[in-house]
Amino acid sequence: MPISQYIKNIRAKIGNDLLLLPGVTAVVVNPRAEILLQLRRDTHTWAPPSGGVEPGETVAECAMREVREETGVKVAPEAIVAVLSGAEYNVTYPNGDQMATVTTVFRCRPLAANTPRVNDDESQDIRYFPSDALPANMLPRHQWIISLALNSNPRAYFNPPQKSQASKL
Numbered sequence: 001m002p003i004s005q006y007i008k009n010i011r012a013k014i015g016n017d018l019l020l021l022p023g024v025t026a027v028v029v030n031p032r033a034e035i036l037l038q039l040r041r042d043t044h045t046w047a048p049p050s051g052g053v054e055p056g057e058t059v060a061e062c063a064m065r066e067v068r069e070e071t072g073v074k075v076a077p078e079a080i081v082a083v084l085s086g087a088e089y090n091v092t093y094p095n096g097d098q099m100a101t102v103t104t105v106f107r108c109r110p111l112a113a114n115t116p117r118v119n120d121d122e123s124q125d126i127r128y129f130p131s132d133a134l135p136a137n138m139l140p141r142h143q144w145i146i147s148l149a150l151n152s153n154p155r156a157y158f159n160p161p162q163k164s165q166a167s168k169l
Helices: 007-012 059-071 140-150
Strands: 019-029 033-039 050-052 074-086 090-092 098-110 123-128
Touching: 007 019, 019 033, 019 059, 019 074, 019 140, 033 059, 050 059, 059 074, 059 098, 059 123, 074 140, 098 140
Parallel strands: 019 098
Antiparallel strands: 019 050, 033 123, 074 098, 090 098
């Protein structure tokens, strides 16, 4: 996946050390209740569009930009579905770079009925899938995020504190 100039500059200073970054995932649901997914080039799995927040950008603006950059589809964020963080969202890349993320998950709607397309080098394929017929090669966390986005619960999911942490508050 391409790395922004901002992250390149930070990596030049800190090397592979752990870097905390804000990110977004956009679950785009069209009027037919189909979910927009990208076949990722790096993992060869289907996933909702996602990416990192740039300096000066809001998380909602980031969701809109990432979907447009990756799929050619313009969207409007409708709801925050979840805010995800913690050790389970830390990753070490093959080059040794360590990253921890705080990801805001949005449910979005497309602003037009245009056909999605591969619009960058991060994706092999882009298409809508019926919500009851998602592809098999998805990471369990992406299936779970989509289920949260399709849930009618008006409250966003967040990682609650562990019992031992909660007692310290």
